[in-house]
């Protein structure tokens with residue numbers, strides 16, 4: 050093995066089961082890459098934490114602010130429930146695309162509670178239904194649909210559920226709107242839940258099939 | 259003895275004084291490797307099938323994905339890769355140190371203890387007995403057994419180094435040492451738990467601390483179980499198979515120390531955008547990026563060692579396997595640091611991209627390095643030429659094409675789901691609000707992965723048959739000439 054450019058071998062072979070090792074220097078580009086990443090690493094850390102004063106939380110806040118600026122009405126939009134035939138029709142489409150896997154094709158329930166009866170775990174007014182659709186019941190697996198469905202879609206699917214519930218139970222439209230006056234004040238969330246929920250606590254645990 | 263002959267076969271010119279090596283233990287680990295390799299990959303193919311076609315869960319708790327997945331990871335990492343390392347270490351260290359193992363009984367305790375641990379894992383995991391920490395699922399009694407067996411191995415290993423007949427410790431031995439030491443520390447620290455019953459225990463860490471310790475362990479399981487021992491194997495078997503000197507001794511020293519120092523800090527790249535404090539996330543990210551060069555040092559030393567043997571690489575499937583292994587090592591150690599960058603990880607995390615990354619390292623680097631080593635070793639260990647030499651080449655192509663199909667499918671799937679999860683339309687709504695819709699779109703990629711993984715498995719089974727026939731097959735007339743010089 051005598052080539053022209055053969056670099057020096059170290060001569061350890063008899064101590065390494067015959068494996069020789071060359072005395073080659075570190076490749077320049079390899080060493081350069083190593084230094085480059087080290088310098089970049091120091092620079093990045095200082096930049097992130099000091100010069101740029103960045104943080105995970107800051108990133109989140111900035112992203113939310115940008116979204117609020119881009120879609121301002123959405124950030125505020127409190128949905129006023131509005132019932133109409135058009136709303137029911139379009140609501141049916143929303144329901145049959147998103148809600149039926151848990152609540153049943155005919156609103157008969159399943160994984161989630163039924164809408165063809167008089168029992169409402171979280172309150173039985175249109176505003177209650179709207180609120181649950183928007184905010185979800187995360188502990189029980191109900192999705193918060195705000196941000197997934199548009200405000201109109203949430204209104205329409207509520208209209209669809211109300212209309213079908215009227216058919217099934219014979220309630221009047223007014224009875225769904227009854228409490229609407231009650232939560233004219235912005236923090237409507239708690240006021241509505243307390244009253245109607247108490248009598249249906251028992252059925253809360255397991256909606257039968 | 260032979261100052262100028264380069265990586266020549268030393269045993270040929272070292273006559274009567276050949277030490278009395280313990281090759282029996284090597285044969286035992288060799289056999290276990292092949293069996294567990296096939297089992298682990300078979301379970302991999304089964305869970306790949308389950309992800310593509312859910313009825314394969316069989317509607318039984320014991321065969322459901324959630325229980326078979328940890329069986330797969332434990333089988334391929336600790337049973338397959340573990341036994342590969344032990345095979346290579348017991349074979350090469352005796353030769354590198356010119357001495358028999360320190361204590362034959364310890365070798366046997368190590369072997370049987372380890373196989374028993376694997377069997378108990380294979381029973382307990384499908385039963386649903388788990389600690390729920392990835393790659394550290396085994397329940398506490400098995401954890402204790404692992405510790406005891408590892409200590410037996412460590413005594414035997416360092417004992418052998420103590421009684422060595424050479425001064426110089428070859429680079430492969432350093433890598434083995436980092437494996438033996440670091441795995442002991444990682445396993446013990448991460449597994450600390452208070453037993454409640456025989457089958458249940460509570461970790462001594464809580465919440466975020468538990469998470470951080472877990473991924474310090476998890477990442478270094480990759481680093482010190484799937485990387486450093488395999489680099490050690492590469493440093494022995496690649497120059498032996500290529501019959502070429504190692505490219506650079508200096509590079510091997512620098513990249514060894516840089517690698518073992520840096521790896522230990524990189525765990526937080528598994529916890530980016532979590533409750534982990536920002537500074538710790540930065541630490542993990544920066545150390546991961548700095549890991550590129552030290553990792554590539556290993557790849558370079560492998561590839562440049564083959565320089566001058568390229569004509570043989572073209573014809574010798576064993577060298578081809580090693581080239582592919584080292585190339586995938588370089589690829590996945592570039593991909594990993596990129597995935598450690600916050601912005602990239604925000605996209606890649608939770609997606610199949612991570613699965614693609616895992617298997618380019620696991621199938622490409624770990625698997626191919628193992629196959630190359632086993633094929634080189636088999637005729638030397640069992641003193642008979644391979645029964646079906648051509649099959650080695652078939653195996654090489656099946657595995658290589660299989661890896662490419664597997665990883666490309668997972669990259670595509672990962673990018674697709676990552677982008678679809680976050681896509682927002684002009685109205686500020688999610689474009690794909692139903693998570694399940696995106697999941698359902700993954701099916702073609704899941705089927706492709708099944709195909710790629712299936713090809714990989716077929717290759718491994720062919721290897722198993724080849725070895726079986728090599729050891730047990732009838733004597734072949736051409737045998738005498740075909741045998742390589744004893745190792």
Ligand code: HEM
Nearest residue numbers: 299302303305306331334335612613616620624711714715
């Ligand atoms: C025939 C070959 C193989 C197939 C078909 C296969 C298939 C799979 C599948 C389907 C998963 C679960 C992915 C998921 O949860 O989405 C998985 C996970 C995993 N496999 Fe494999 N595998 C194979 C070989 C290997 C080998 C040889 C190794 C290691 C040496 C390995 C290491 C892993 C690891 C570490 C994970 C967990 C990844 C994570 O949690 O991110 N696999 N494999």
Ligand code: HEM
Nearest residue numbers: 480484527528546549590591594595597598607616619620
């Ligand atoms: C410098 C080298 C490497 C770096 C910096 C690195 C980095 C990473 C990163 C950032 C992830 C994704 C974590 C997440 O988002 O969940 C990951 C996952 C993973 N990598 Fe690597 N990687 C490297 C090399 C390797 C190699 C060579 C292998 C295999 C032999 C490997 C095996 C894995 C495994 C098994 C996981 C999945 C862990 C889990 O269960 O979630 N990595 N790696």
